[in-house]
C-alpha cells in the first residue's frame with residue numbers, strides 16, 4: 001500500500017479530507033446497513049434537528065502505526081460505550097456498540113494510506129458523530145438520524161514537545177450540575193467557544209471551570225480532564241457528575257496504580273487546595289497529557305513546583321508509560337490496544 005504524499009512531520013491539528021467514511025442512516029425506527037462512501041458532504045433539511053436544536057453527540061479517538069508496523073487504536077470499546085450514554089441523554093437512537101467498533105475498523109482500513117507512519121508524531125484522528133437529520137420545528141427529538149465516522153491525519157498536538165501551559169480560572173460555567181457535562185455533546189462545545197476565545201485573547205491557553213453551584217471545586221477545562229499529583233506523589237483527579245469521563249484520564253489512573261505503583265484517588269478537589277499540588281496536567285485523546293505550569297485565579301497566581309520548562313516528573317512517567325503502551329513499546333493491559341491491521 002502506497003502512503004499518501006503528505007508531509008507527516010508538519011501536519012497540524014486540522015481537517016484533511018480522506019478517501020472513505022462510514023455512513024448509516026436511521027429512518028422508520030431502524031438503522032440501515034451503512035456503507036463506506038466517498039462523499040464528504042452531508043445534505044440535510046434546513047429544519048434538521050441538529051441545525052435547529054443541536055441534537056448531536058460525538059466521539060474522538062486515534063488510530064496510529066505501532067513500532068512493529070501494525071495499525072491499532074486505543075480502547076475503542078470505551079468510545080463505543082460512551083457515545084451510547086451520550087446518545088441516550090439527548091434522545092438519539094443508539095448506534096449498536098459492535099457496529100460502531102466494526103465501522104471504526106472499516107474506516108481505518110479503507111484510509112490506510114492516510115495513517116501516519118510510526119515515529120512521525122502524527123496520528124489518524126477518528127471522529128464518530130451522531131446527529132438528527134429529520135426536520136423538527138416544535139421542540140422534540142427528530143425521527144431521522146445519521147451516524148458517520150470519518151478520519152483525518154493530524155499532527156502532534158504540541159509541536160516541539162509539551163511545554164507547560166498557563167490557564168485561567170473562568171468566570172463562565174461549562175456544565176450545570178444536572179445538565180449534560182458528562183456526555184460528549186456538541187452543545188457543550190458551542191457554549192464554551194466564547195469562553196475560550198476570551199481566554200486566548202487574554203493570553204491563556206485554556207479555562208479551568210469550577211462547579212457552577214458552589215464555584216469552589218475544580219471541574220475540567222473545555223475539552224480535557226485534570227490530573228494532579230500531590231507532594232507525596234499521589235495522583236488525584238476531580239470527582240463530579242458533570243465532568244466528561246475522559247478515557248485518557250481513566251487509563252492514566254490505571255497506569256499510575258498498576259505500572260508506577262502509585263496511589264490514585266478520584267475525589268472532590270477544591271480550588272483552594274490546588275496551590276498545594278506538586279504537578280498538574282490536562283488529559284485527553286488529542287495531547288494525552290498537557291502539563292500545566294501555572295493557573296491564574298483573578299490575578300492570583302498558582303505556580304506548580306514543576307515550573308514552566310518541562311512536565312513534572314510523575315506526569316512525564318505517566319505520559320511515557322501510556323504512550324509506550326499505545327505505540328506497542330510497552331505491553332498494555334488486556335484489550336487496551338486494538339489491532340486493525
Ligand SMILES: *Cc1c(COP(=O)(O)O)cnc(C)c1O
Nearest residue numbers: 223224225244246247248284285
Ligand atoms: C473528549 C473530552 C475529554 C477527553 O476525553 P478522552 O476520552 O480522554 O479523549 C475531556 N473533556 C471533555 C469535555 C471532552 O469532551
